[in-house]
Amino acid sequence: MPESPSPTASAPPPHGGRPVVTAGAPRGATDVLVLALHGRGATAQGVVNLLDPAYRHGVTFLAPDAHRSRWYPYAATAGRDRNEPDVSSAIAVVDALVAHATSTLSVDRDRVVLTGFSQGATVAAEYALANPTRYGAVALLSGTAIDPGERHATAPVDETEDAASPGDDFAGTPVLLAAGGDDPHVTAERVDATAGAFRDRGAEVDVRVADGVGHEVTDDALACVGALVDAAGDRA
Numbered sequence: 001m002p003e004s005p006s007p008t009a010s011a012p013p014p015h016g017g018r019p020v021v022t023a024g025a026p027r028g029a030t031d032v033l034v035l036a037l038h039g040r041g042a043t044a045q046g047v048v049n050l051l052d053p054a055y056r057h058g059v060t061f062l063a064p065d066a067h068r069s070r071w072y073p074y075a076a077t078a079g080r081d082r083n084e085p086d087v088s089s090a091i092a093v094v095d096a097l098v099a100h101a102t103s104t105l106s107v108d109r110d111r112v113v114l115t116g117f118s119q120g121a122t123v124a125a126e127y128a129l130a131n132p133t134r135y136g137a138v139a140l141l142s143g144t145a146i147d148p149g150e151r152h153a154t155a156p157v158d159e160t161e162d163a164a165s166p167g168d169d170f171a172g173t174p175v176l177l178a179a180g181g182d183d184p185h186v187t188a189e190r191v192d193a194t195a196g197a198f199r200d201r202g203a204e205v206d207v208r209v210a211d212g213v214g215h216e217v218t219d220d221a222l223a224c225v226g227a228l229v230d231a232a233g234d235r236a
Contacts, residue, residue, distance in 0.1 A: 007062075007100040011092035012085065014067035020097070023048050023061040031058035032136060032232045033101040034113045035094065037120025038063065039142075040070045047117060050217060054226040058233060060105065064093050071119045075185070080126075080146045087126065087146070094127040111232050115139035115225060117217060118185070122146060125194060132169030132201045136232030139176040139225045140194070141217050142186055148193035168202035174228055175203040178221035180213030 009017045021044040025031070034054065038047035044063035051061065071090040072083035080087055094114070101107045113136045116124040121143025128138045129145055175198045179186045188209065195205045210218050 007104070008064055008093045008096040011096045012089050014086060015064070015071070015089040015093045016096070018065045018067060018093075019044070020065070021045050021048055021061070021063040023063075024055060025058050025060045027060075027105060029058060030060040030101075030105045030107050032056075032060070032111050032113060032229055033105060033107045034059060034061045034115060034229060035097050035101070035124075036061055036063040037071070037090075037094070037116030037123050038066065038069075039116075039118030039120050042069060042117075047120065050117065051115070051222070051225065053219075053222045054229050056226070056229060056233065059229060060107075062097050062101065064097065066090065066119075071123050076119075076122050076144065076146045076190075083146070087123070090123045091127045091130065094123060095131070098131075109136075110134045110235055111136045113137045113139065113225075113229055113232055115141065116143060117141045118143050118215065128170075128175075129197055129201070133173075134171040135173045136235070137174045137176065137228035138198070138203070139178070139228055141176075141178050141221055141225075142180065142183060142215055144177070144179075144186060144190040144194040145197060148190050148197055170198065170201050170203035173203045174231065175205045176208065176221070176224050176228060177205065178208045178218070178224065179210070180216060180218075181209050181211045182213060183215045185215050 044065040072086040121140040125145040
């Protein structure tokens with residue numbers, strides 16, 4: 001019997017069509033979908049294992065594997081242009097999986113939790129900022145947007161008389177930015193600018209910087225992800 005095509009087959013290379021790990025609740029029993037993106041040098045299964053404390057009954061995990069175990073070749077500080085076409089391919093993979101969640105798993109976007117570690121967090125941030133809507137949550141673990149200052153400076157403002165509050169695209173989506181205070185790859189300035197970009201668009205942002213912690217995920221951050229999953233499940 002031939003293998004089913006990857007749900008990311010529509011996304012361009014280098015990441016489109018690669019394997020996707022599915023874990024947790026089976027199709028038809030999904031209350032919350034956690035779309036998890038691994039860091040550089042890691043794997044889809046690895047990020048699913050990392051997020052095991054966030055598993056609950058009715059939660060399905062989808063985790064794609066990046067080409068060569070990296071979502072983009074250079075540091076995020078090198079800018080987006082230098083990291084193309086990889087970043088656009090990674091964002092297309094996320095978009096394909098969100099579409100898969102809504103069409104195949106029958107999970108609305110307000111019950112989709114976007115999360116990732118390091119490079120995976122950066123891809124999740126880039127996707128969400130490019131596609132603002134009401135998600136279950138966005139949890140960025142040791143990662144920020146690629147050009148957060150530019151994102152913050154160019155936040156859309158609707159000045160029409162009948163418009164809702166300016167920049168309310170995320171409609172109160174909870175966003176977690178968790179980082180280490182001694183992380184050499186994620187500076188406080190980039191965390192603050194990324195938080196500002198989400199706030200400008202109507203997200204409820206929780207910034208947690210752990211003193212004395214490097215480029216890693218703390219138990220507190222994982223507990224926060226679990227709480228976000230719980231809250232998304234309450235809307236099921």
